[in-house]
Amino acid sequence: MQYQCNKCKTIYNISPLRYQCDCGSPLTLQKNTAFSYEWDPSIASLWRYRQALPIPSGTDIVTLGEGVTPLVPLDSTDNPNHLVKLDYLCPTGSYKDRGASVLLTHLKASGVDSVVEDSSGNAGAAIAAFSARAGIHCTIYCPESTSQAKLRQISAYGAELKLVPGNRTATTEAVQHAAENTCYASHNWHPFFLEGIKTLAFEITDQLHGDVPDHIICPVGFGSIYLGLYLGFSELIDAGTIDRVPRLLGVQPAACCPIYNAFRDGRPSITRMLQTSQTLAEGITAELPIRAEMIMEAIQFSNGAFATVADDDIISGMRTLAAQGIYVEPTSAVVISGYEQFRDQGIIQEDDVAVSILTGSGLKSGG
Ligand SMILES: [Zn+2]
Known part of the structure; x- marks a missing residue:
């Protein structure tokens, strides 16, 4: 498997710090194994479709029973x-647990021990929860103006909160700076998140x-x-x-x-x-x-x-x-x-x- 840029088609090896192309565009996953829709109804989570997910067999999965909703x-x-x-x-x-489960499974298997993310909403809570489950340190960047109610669930999972003064753009810049040295578990950028959804x-x-x-x-x-x-x-x-x-x-x-x-x-x-x-x-x-x-x-x-x-x-x-x-x-x-x-x-x-x-x-x- 490799990443390919959606725009300029450059190919990259999959690595924890890579979340976008050098040209600034998003990446998609190029799979070399054939898709298999064989699924196991005895598994009461989205991992019943494991053969259709880009996770090698034998990998420890990070799961809380997400998916299989009414x-x-x-x-x-x-x-x-x-x-x-x-x-x-x-x-x-929220549905974001689907993406978080597959993404954190991939990151844990890649040896990642720390992630950053920038959502004060459902994605922040999902990444924080599945990081906790994976034993991965998680830091969530939010605008300073974010309400306490929205931050409560994220901090309950033990994630570190970094409140950034200024608007949403300032928060984006802060997390992108952090992402130069720490894996960016971004629900918007990371190709493995979509694989779960x-x-x-x-x-x-x-x-x-x-x-x-x-x-x-x-x-x-x-x-x-x-x-x-x-x-x-x-x-x-x-x-x-x-x-x-x-x-x-x-x-x-x-x-x-x-x-x-x-x-x-x-x-x-x-x-x-x-x-x-x-x-x-x-x-x-x-x-x-x-x-x-x-x-x-x-x-x-x-x-x-x-x-x-x-x-x-x-x-x-x-x-x-x-x-x-x-x-x-x-x-x-x-x-x-x-x-x-x-x-x-x-x-x-x-x-x-x-x-x-x-x-x-x-x-x-x-x-
Ligand atoms: Zn590109």
Whole structure:
């Protein structure tokens, strides 16, 4: 296995300090072993798909039983064709545990004893928890303005917090400086993180007894779910396991929607959009996604579409979900308005089966 630059195609050996190309672009994993979709139903975690993961056999895995989350109708009486994937039921309360489990397994096997990361949200908690599990020292960089509530879970796992004065950019610069000498376990940059997220595609296919839904709806900021689904379904298509792919439907907050803008205008590339205001969907405010080109590929691959939501739509989505016994954080609730818009636009039709991914627990968003 090697890394390849998405842009200039330079090849690199896999090493703990390498997280981007020298040209500044993101890397993807080039695998030399054939994909195998043989899975072991006796394993109650995403590691049932171990043969499809880039982890050599015999490696000690770092796991908390992440994945294998329920797929249920949102409202079986009203609309049995709209299913929700309760991925907020992963061990730290978000789907990011899928990426963290595979990434920390890889890093531990590579002899890494210390990592840095820069997220005060779900990714920071997931990297901190799986680092603790792996016995790896973890330092999380956050803006000084981050609320105590968000930092509490991360510090509970024993991660060291570095609070950086100034805005988000100052934090990014600080972590990139640290990453010159310490492994950067970045949920946005590190190719092994996406490898864990792709298991969502396998699970959904299995839960639908080998079929795929017509659509999958997910919140999109930097796009890790969107890209994980793209990767997973691409591998299933290449292996001949499935013969069609779901349309990947992304939802962004209106206050920060660079991907939606490119999609709406039919532009081939994504340009930076400065966030225009605060939004409840704080987990998905990426002004320029790092893997922008791959997101455009994924839209094309799946005949995808994008929509935007306002805060009112998010609150209404949270109410709709809670009325069905589902308590998620605001960022997750964007999928409800997204579903309605795609249906109104005729993208989702009457008998189509759609799966919405619910990403983070509501218990995390309290003050
Ligand atoms: Zn490059």
